[in-house]
Amino acid sequence: MADFIRNPVVALPESDPEPHFSAVELVFTDGEKDEIARRIKQYPTADGAVMWVLWLAQEKFGFLPPEVLRLVASALDLPYAQVYGVATFYTQYYKGKKGKFVLDVCTCFTCQFCGGYDMLAYLEEKLDIQRGHTTPCGTFTVQEVECLGACGSAPMLQVSNGSYVHNLTRAKVDAMLEALQQGEQLPFVSLTLPQDEDEMGGNRRTDAEASELYQTPPASRATQ
Amino acid sequence: MTKAGDWPSYQRVLLPPVRDLHRLDVYRAEGGYEALGHVLTGTSPAEVIDKLKRSGLRGRGGAGFPTGLKWSFMPPPKPGVPRYLCCNADESEPGTFKDRQLMEYNPHLIFEGILIACYAMQLTAGYLYVRGEFADWIELMEHELARAYEANLVGDNILGTGFSADIFMHKGAGAYICGEETSLMESLEGKRAYPRIKPPFPAQQGIWGYPTTINNVETLACAPLIMTRGAEWFAQTGARTHPGPVLYGISGHINRPGVYEYPTGMLITDLLEIAGGMRGGKRLKALVPGGASVPVLRADMIEGVTMDADSLREAGSMMGTAGMLFLDEDTDMVAFLRRVARFYHHESCGQCTPCREGTGWMENLITRIDDGQGNLRDLDLLLDLCDQMEGRTVCALADAAAWPVRNTIRRFREDFEKRCKPAVWAA
Ligand SMILES: Cc1cc2nc3c(=O)[nH]c(=O)nc-3n(C[C@H](O)[C@H](O)[C@H](O)COP(=O)(O)O)c2cc1C
Ligand code: SF4
Ligand code: FES
Numbered sequence: 113m114a115d116f117i118r119n120p121v122v123a124l125p126e127s128d129p130e131p132h133f134s135a136v137e138l139v140f141t142d143g144e145k146d147e148i149a150r151r152i153k154q155y156p157t158a159d160g161a162v163m164w165v166l167w168l169a170q171e172k173f174g175f176l177p178p179e180v181l182r183l184v185a186s187a188l189d190l191p192y193a194q195v196y197g198v199a200t201f202y203t204q205y206y207k208g209k210k211g212k213f214v215l216d217v218c219t220c221f222t223c224q225f226c227g228g229y230d231m232l233a234y235l236e237e238k239l240d241i242q243r244g245h246t247t248p249c250g251t252f253t254v255q256e257v258e259c260l261g262a263c264g265s266a267p268m269l270q271v272s273n274g275s276y277v278h279n280l281t282r283a284k285v286d287a288m289l290e291a292l293q294q295g296e297q298l299p300f301v302s303l304t305l306p307q308d309e310d311e312m313g314g315n316r317r318t319d320a321e322a323s324e325l326y327q328t329p330p331a332s333r334a335t336q
Numbered sequence: 337m338t339k340a341g342d343w344p345s346y347q348r349v350l351l352p353p354v355r356d357l358h359r360l361d362v363y364r365a366e367g368g369y370e371a372l373g374h375v376l377t378g379t380s381p382a383e384v385i386d387k388l389k390r391s392g393l394r395g396r397g398g399a400g401f402p403t404g405l406k407w408s409f410m411p412p413p414k415p416g417v418p419r420y421l422c423c424n425a426d427e428s429e430p431g432t433f434k435d436r437q438l439m440e441y442n443p444h445l446i447f448e449g450i451l452i453a454c455y456a457m458q459l460t461a462g463y464l465y466v467r468g469e470f471a472d473w474i475e476l477m478e479h480e481l482a483r484a485y486e487a488n489l490v491g492d493n494i495l496g497t498g499f500s501a502d503i504f505m506h507k508g509a510g511a512y513i514c515g516e517e518t519s520l521m522e523s524l525e526g527k528r529a530y531p532r533i534k535p536p537f538p539a540q541q542g543i544w545g546y547p548t549t550i551n552n553v554e555t556l557a558c559a560p561l562i563m564t565r566g567a568e569w570f571a572q573t574g575a576r577t578h579p580g581p582v583l584y585g586i587s588g589h590i591n592r593p594g595v596y597e598y599p600t601g602m603l604i605t606d607l608l609e610i611a612g613g614m615r616g617g618k619r620l621k622a623l624v625p626g627g628a629s630v631p632v633l634r635a636d637m638i639e640g641v642t643m644d645a646d647s648l649r650e651a652g653s654m655m656g657t658a659g660m661l662f663l664d665e666d667t668d669m670v671a672f673l674r675r676v677a678r679f680y681h682h683e684s685c686g687q688c689t690p691c692r693e694g695t696g697w698m699e700n701l702i703t704r705i706d707d708g709q710g711n712l713r714d715l716d717l718l719l720d721l722c723d724q725m726e727g728r729t730v731c732a733l734a735d736a737a738a739w740p741v742r743n744t745i746r747r748f749r750e751d752f753e754k755r756c757k758p759a760v761w762a763a
Contacts, residue, residue, distance in 0.1 A: 154502075154504040154506075155504075155524075155526075156418065156544050157525075157526075157544070158526075159525055159526035159527070160506075160524060160525060160526045161526065162526035163506070163507060163508070163509055163523070163526060164506075164507060166509070167468070167507060167509070190526075194526075194527070197527070197528050198526060198527065198528060201511065201528040201529060202468070202508070202509030202510050202511050202529075203509070203510035203511065204468045204469070204509040204510035205509055205510075219675070220430045220628075220675065220679060221430050221431065221624075221628060221661065221672060221675050221676060221679070222430065222431055222587045222588055222661055224671070224672075224675050225588060225589065225663060225667060225672070226587075226588070226589075257510075258428070258430070258512065258679055258682060258683065259428060259429070259430035259431070259432075259628075259679075260469050261427045261428065261432065261433045261435070261436050261467065261469065261470065262433050262436065263430070263431055263432070263433050263585065263587040263588075263593075263659065263661070264433050264585060264586065264587050264593040264594040264595060265593070265594075266587060266593070270469060273468065273469065273471055274471050274472065275472065276472070300472055302440060303594065305351060305437070305441075305594055305595055305596070305597075306592040306593070306594035306595075306596065306611070306612075307348070307353075307594075307596055307597065
């Protein structure tokens with residue numbers, strides 16, 4: 113008989129492992145409830161909002177253990193199994209605890225040939241961990257991911273489902289780790305179109321103005 | 337010969353060189369939302385669709401389906417029955433990064449395109465499905481969308497014309513398969529993103545069972561341009577059978593990688609030169625002209641080939657997403673194919689056995705060859721596997737996985753044979 117049925121490799125939805133959060137912590141604030149209500153309104157049924165609410169919950173709790181999924185299910189009045197099913201389908205939802213910063217290094221084909229694996233190996237060596245693992249202090253998790261849609265600036269990585277860091281070099285990785293440890297926000301980096309390169313002084317630059325809230329994806333000339 | 341016409345003096349329209357164009361005030365000062373105004377006041381929905389048909393616009397999401405025709409598939413509206421548009425900004429095809437550039441530089445062009453589509457097909461709302469990794473771009477667009485709502489360009493009674501349509505953003509969470517149109521609909525409905533069997537097609541039964549049309553971001557961004565500049569302008573830009581401006585995402589061993597806007601029908605060799613040529617003066621070995629799933633071309637196959645559906649088909653490939661990956665002479669094609677196979681194995685949703693198991697076998701076999709443990713007959717086994725996968729599954733991911741394997745092995749067979757153990761029966 114199939115042994116995996118009695119000894120499942122993956123925790124089944126009905127199993128109730130030791131919770132990570134207490135009942136007191138497991139609530140949405142009024143502000144979050146408003147946000148959820150706003151998202152529900154976007155769809156004919158509350159189901160559609162489940163991905164938004166999972167994102168919200170992950171930002172709040174850091175990851176999505178069963179008790180958080182239950183909270184999401186009750187906020188949307190959906191069966192737990194449906195929420196569990198969605199959370200486990202998509203790779204960006206964390207089912208287990210991750211480091212404070214998750215470094216998603218792209219190694220898909222463009223990055224592969226532009227040094228993605230070198231950068232991954234460098235990170236593994238520098239942080240002394242294997243890909244897929246977290247540093248003992250819980251600060252960094254290093255993962256390998258598929259194409260992040262920024263192949264023009266390969267090799268690149270993404271930090272905690274947020275900032276993109278483009279055109280990686282060892283020096284850039286060093287500076288990034290340093291900045292993250294210092295608690296700095298990584299800036300939003302916009303790359304100019306290479307068609308603007310001549311006027312903008314190089315495709316490889318970061319537009320300083322763009323570093324606040326996306327103000328200035330740079331363009332070459334002002335309006336003609 | 338190039339079909340792109342006088343491309344050196346081409347003026348960019350999707351990504352024009354205007355500072356801060358992503359801001360509503362700048363976009364409007366540049367004539368933005370005028371197309372919408374004209375369409376809502378002086379054009380009937382049928383005329384909009386007709387104009388689109390005459391423009392010859394073909395989808396930029398990969399399949400290249402004529403957009404006007406797709407829009408005309410929508411059944412006539414019934415009172416009380418909602419109808420939807422999905423704007424596909426999932427952009428996960430390896431080698432593709434043009435939609436992100438468009439969302440960053442010119443988000444209002446996308447919104448305007450969505451609204452024109454909503455008017456033409458008489459839709460209730462448009463969902464903009466963006467992959468979750470683009471969190472920064474989602475924030476940017478939500479910010480700009482709120483500005484558009486404030487200016488009454490979206491929502492109820494747009495610009496006092498009596499026409500209403502909403503735009504909603506949806507954030508994915510990391511699954512390549514969500515780019516497939518029916519999978520995207522499942523994901524929007526808050527489910528696991530398993531592609532649906534077609535028929536019924538989205539136009540009959542889309543999200544929540546209502547009529548739905550799905551278009552790529554860049555496709556929809558072309559709609560306002562066609563409305564203001566005219567169907568003839570569009571039809572005369574670039575290649576006749578596949579016209580219009582297109583965003584070429586150029587990457588790989590290239591001096592100046594990035595997104596370049598030019599007409600369709602550009603010579604591949606011209607694009608290579610525009611992008612600064614091969615890095616370190618190396619020779620080109622292979623080109624993937626339109627994202628991971630299109631067949632790879634050998635360097636000797638690109639002479640005289642232009643970037644449009646017909647020319648690429650003759651050359652033995654496809655336009656796909658126009659995400660062009662240039663690889664130089666040092667490239668290990670076995671390692672390349674190993675990584676591609678791994679991608680598809682990882683991203684298969686697992687519904688269909690030929691795809692779920694086939695992609696896994698592909699990865700295993702190619703890994704074995706890459707590790708020097710492969711046998712020559714493994715190559716034929718791989719080709720046979722491709723036959724077993726193509727056209728036998730719910731969605732096209734299995735085909736997309738089979739094409740690069742088949743063509744890379746055929747076109748670079750020597751590279752693969754060199755890595756295999758010599759045939760035992762040879763002696
Ligand atoms: C596996 C798979 C992945 C796809 N991924 C995308 C994608 O990321 N973006 C996209 O626009 N279209 C993608 N497509 C194509 C869509 O299914 C659909 O054809 C397209 O969005 C239609 O828009 P268009 O007619 O404007 O090109 C994908 C198709 C398949 C089979
Ligand atoms: S072909 Fe692959 S990705 Fe598509 S539905 Fe089948 S298993 Fe899923
Ligand atoms: S391959 Fe790394 S971003 Fe596309």
